[in-house]
Amino acid sequence: MKLYGYWRSSAAYRVRIAMHLKGLTFESIPVHLVKEGGEQHKDAYTELNSTHLVPTLVDEDVTLHQSIAIIEYLDDKYPSVAIYPKNIVAKAKIKALALDVACEIHPVNNLRVQQYLVNNFSLQESDKLTWSHHWMNLGFVAIEHQLKLNSGEYCFGDNITMADICLVPQVYNAYRFNLDMSKFPNICRVAENCNRHPAFIASLPENQADAQN
Amino acid sequence: MKLYGYWRSSAAYRVRIAMHLKGLTFESIPVHLVKEGGEQHKDAYTELNSTHLVPTLVDEDVTLHQSIAIIEYLDDKYPSVAIYPKNIVAKAKIKALALDVACEIHPVNNLRVQQYLVNNFSLQESDKLTWSHHWMNLGFVAIEHQLKLNSGEYCFGDNITMADICLVPQVYNAYRFNLDMSKFPNICRVAENCNRHPAFIASLPENQADAQN
Known part of the structure; x- marks a missing residue:
C-alpha cells in the first residue's frame, strides 16, 4: 500500500496512526504542500485525488481519499485491531x-x-x-x-x-x-x-x- | 426519537433525509440558530450538545451529535434501508x-x-x-x-x-x-x-x- 501524505498534514497523520496501530506495512510518498505552489495541485497527484488534498491511499488497484474514509476502509479490511467497539x-x-x-x-x-x-x-x-x-x-x-x-x-x-x-x-x-x-x-x-x-x-x-x- | 435541528441547517437536513429514507418516525424540535443570539448557545441545548451545533438526536436515553455519526448509528440500528453497499x-x-x-x-x-x-x-x-x-x-x-x-x-x-x-x-x-x-x-x-x-x-x-x- 502507498500512502500519499505530508509530514505536517494532520489528516495524513491520522491515517499513519491507524496503519501503524493495525501493523500494516506501507510506503509513504511525500506530497509537498508548500513547495512550488504545492505538489498537491500537480496533474500527477490530482489524477489520484480530485480534491487537491492529502492523504490518498493506493491499495493495489484501489485509490481512496478522505482520511476518515481511508481509515474506516482499512478497519473493514483489517478488523483485527478494531478502532471502534461493537456497541x-x-x-x-x-x-x-x-x-x-x-x-x-x-x-x-x-x-x-x-x-x-x-x-x-x-x-x-x-x-x-x-x-x-x-x-x-x-x-x-x-x-x-x-x-x-x-x-x-x-x-x-x-x-x-x-x-x-x-x-x-x-x-x-x-x-x-x-x-x-x-x-x-x-x-x-x-x-x-x-x-x-x-x-x-x-x-x-x-x-x-x-x-x- | 427526537431530532433537534433547524430548517436551514444542512447538517440537520442530512439526518432528516436518512430518517425518512429508513421510514423512521421522529419528532422535530426546532433550535433557532439566529433568534436572540442563537438558541444553540442556551443551557437547555448545550446540556444535550456541547458543540453548540445542530443536529442532536435523542433516542430514549441515548443523546448523539454530529450528523454523520447520527446517520451511521441509525444505519447500524435500522439496517433495512442501507445507506452503504456491502462492498x-x-x-x-x-x-x-x-x-x-x-x-x-x-x-x-x-x-x-x-x-x-x-x-x-x-x-x-x-x-x-x-x-x-x-x-x-x-x-x-x-x-x-x-x-x-x-x-x-x-x-x-x-x-x-x-x-x-x-x-x-x-x-x-x-x-x-x-x-x-x-x-x-x-x-x-x-x-x-x-x-x-x-x-x-x-x-x-x-x-x-x-x-x-
Whole structure:
C-alpha cells in the first residue's frame, strides 16, 4: 500500500496512526504542500485525488481519499485491531468526537483556508493565529466536556479508538501554534497517554522521512 | 426519537433525509440558530450538545451529535434501508464523497464561521458571498469529477447512498446563494433525481414546521 501524505498534514497523520496501530506495512510518498505552489495541485497527484488534498491511499488497484474514509476502509479490511467497539452507541459517540475534530476544527484551520484569508481578505500573520486559536479553543471546549464524561486512559475508556486517532494530530497542531492548553486537562492527559504508544510515536510528523527542521 | 435541528441547517437536513429514507418516525424540535443570539448557545441545548451545533438526536436515553455519526448509528440500528453497499471499496468511495461535503465545503461556510469573519475581520456581505462561492466551487469541481466516473441515477450507481444524503443539502445551499451550477451537470442531474424521492421532499427546509418565509 502507498500512502500519499505530508509530514505536517494532520489528516495524513491520522491515517499513519491507524496503519501503524493495525501493523500494516506501507510506503509513504511525500506530497509537498508548500513547495512550488504545492505538489498537491500537480496533474500527477490530482489524477489520484480530485480534491487537491492529502492523504490518498493506493491499495493495489484501489485509490481512496478522505482520511476518515481511508481509515474506516482499512478497519473493514483489517478488523483485527478494531478502532471502534461493537456497541453501536459507544461507536457513535466515538465517531462524533472524531468528527468534532475532522469537521469543526481541522477544515477551518486548513492551510488552503488560511492562504485564502491572507490572499483575499488581507489578513496578517497575527490574524491567522487569532483565527486558528479561536476554532481550536471552541472545538476543544466541546471535546474536553465529552472526555470528562467518557475518557479513561484514552478518549473513550481504556482502548484506543478513532477519537484518539483524530484528536492527537489536532493536539499536536495546538502545541505547534502555542495554544494555551491548560484549560483542557483531559485532552492533554489522553494525548500524552497516546503519545507513549509506538503507533503514535512512529506517526509523529518529525519522524517522517520528509520532515523538515 | 427526537431530532433537534433547524430548517436551514444542512447538517440537520442530512439526518432528516436518512430518517425518512429508513421510514423512521421522529419528532422535530426546532433550535433557532439566529433568534436572540442563537438558541444553540442556551443551557437547555448545550446540556444535550456541547458543540453548540445542530443536529442532536435523542433516542430514549441515548443523546448523539454530529450528523454523520447520527446517520451511521441509525444505519447500524435500522439496517433495512442501507445507506452503504456491502462492498468495502464502494462504501469507502461513497464515504469519501460524503466527507468532501461534510469536511471540506460545509464547515468553512457554516453560519458561525461567516459570523466570525464579519465580526472579527470586518468582512462585508459581498465578501461572505465570495467566500462561500469559492469553497462550494472548489468542492463541487472535485465531486463533479467523481460523479463523472461513478454516478448512475444517484451519486454512486442507481441506489441512494450517504453521498446523496450529504450532497443534496449542499446543492440546496448552492442554489440559495446563487452559485453558477452550469459547470456541474452531473451534480445537478443527481440532485434532481434525489429531489423527486419522497424522503428528500419531506426533508426540504421549506417543508419543516419552523420554516420561515
